[in-house]
Amino acid sequence: DAKTTQPPSMDCAEGRAANLPCNHSTISGNEYVYWYRQIHSQGPQYIIHGLKNNETNEMASLIITEDRKSSTLILPHATLRDTAVYYCIAMSNTGKLIFGQGTTLQVKP
């Protein structure tokens, strides 16, 4: 499974959009990009995933570059409850999710 690289931490003002970047330059054609988040002492929560096209759901939007070497998770209106560690994962057809260090997002009032 391809390795992903994320900044270790980011801050965002409450009510503003949070844009979390992820590099996955070695991603292969059959690997999906998945995003999860983990709030302290809980199991990870699924956010969104995509292959090539941009995706949107009720939680977030996922923008994948045309060459698929990077992506951005967008939380359109961050709230204090969005403070968490966000993980970007490239998943192959094995189904395994290999977690990196993630980005700690701190939403501030």
Added chain:
Amino acid sequence: GAVVSQHPSRVICKSGTSVKIECRSLDFQATTMFWYRQFPKKSLMLMATSNEGSKATYEQGVEKDKFLINHASLTLSTLTVTSAHPEDSSFYICSAMWENTEAFFGQGTRLTVV
């Protein structure tokens, strides 16, 4: 999203005893379940992958005789930590997946070995 329930959420056991953790998919049939452990301020580390009715596949460095995994049905997998020692104290998390779609995670089990 789908619901995955893990039990117990917290357990304290004496050194040398065994502890069983259950992971259930409540509203879907999980073809594959995964077990992770997480140390404080660290990321999740995949321990093993289990498919219903077959032996679990363990990641490199994970002792299969220490961490026994059973996946007897499409809705239940169990992890037994045998002869637990203080260094086994950790946060154990399961996830369940149906046919390589998104995986859903349990709420985790905090194991403390004293």
